[in-house]
Amino acid sequence: MTDRTAPADHPIHPLIAARWSPRAFDETRAISAEQLATLLEAARWAASCFNEQPWMFVTARRHDEPEDFARLLSLLSENNQSWAWRCGALVIGLARQTFAANGNANAMAGYDLGQAVAQLALQAVAMGLITHQMRGFDIARARSELRVPAGVEPMVAIAIGHLGDVSVLNETYAAREVAPRVRKPQSEFVVRGRF
Numbered sequence: 001m002t003d004r005t006a007p008a009d010h011p012i013h014p015l016i017a018a019r020w021s022p023r024a025f026d027e028t029r030a031i032s033a034e035q036l037a038t039l040l041e042a043a044r045w046a047a048s049c050f051n052e053q054p055w056m057f058v059t060a061r062r063h064d065e066p067e068d069f070a071r072l073l074s075l076l077s078e079n080n081q082s083w084a085w086r087c088g089a090l091v092i093g094l095a096r097q098t099f100a101a102n103g104n105a106n107a108m109a110g111y112d113l114g115q116a117v118a119q120l121a122l123q124a125v126a127m128g129l130i131t132h133q134m135r136g137f138d139i140a141r142a143r144s145e146l147r148v149p150a151g152v153e154p155m156v157a158i159a160i161g162h163l164g165d166v167s168v169l170n171e172t173y174a175a176r177e178v179a180p181r182v183r184k185p186q187s188e189f190v191v192r193g194r195f
C-alpha cells in the first residue's frame, strides 16, 4: 500500500494527516459494539450551536446485525454498494432540523452533524480503523425504510471497518485507492482580512 498520509504544506497533527477515505475494506474483520460505541462517543462530544446536538445516527454492524446491515446497504447507490458491502459497520448520519426548546429552524444542524462525523472519523484513525463518508444513498428510501421521524434529515452514510488489500477492488477503484491525495492550496480559499 502506498503512503496515504496527507502531503501537508504546513505541519498538522498526524491523526488528521492519516485520515483518508479508502474503499478496500477487509471483509473478514468485524466492528465490535464497543468500538462503535467509542466512535459514537467521539461524535457525541462535538461542539454544536446552542449545544443542541442535532445529530442522530442509525447504525448496523455487518457480522452481528446482518438484517439491519443489509437494509442500510440497500440504501446506498450501486457504485457505493459495490465496495461498501465489505465494511464492518454502516452508519447513517441524520440532523434534526429544529431546536428542541422552541421549534425554530436550526440552520446549523447539518454543520453540527458534520463536526460530529469529523470527530468520529478521527477517532477511527486513532483506533486503527477506516471510515468512508457517502452522500450516494437514496434519501427518500432511507426515510421510509428507517422510519425517520418528521423534521429529521438523513444526510450522510458512513462505512466503518478495517483497511483491506487493494486487490479486492475493481480497476477503477483500485486506481483511486493509490492516486495522489490532493487539495486546493490555501491561497484559493483563505482570504486575509476581507474579500
Ligand SMILES: Cc1cc2nc3c(=O)[nH]c(=O)nc-3n(C[C@H](O)[C@H](O)[C@H](O)COP(=O)(O)O)c2cc1C
Pocket: 019, 020, 021, 022, 080, 132, 133, 134, 135, 136, 137, 156, 181
Ligand atoms: C459528505 C461526503 C459525501 C461523500 N460521498 C461519497 C460517495 O457517495 N461515494 C464515495 O465513494 N465517496 C464519497 N465521499 C468521499 C470523498 O470523495 C472524499 O472524502 C474526498 O475525495 C477526499 O478524499 P479523502 O477523504 O480520502 O481525503 C464523500 C465525502 C463526504 C465528506
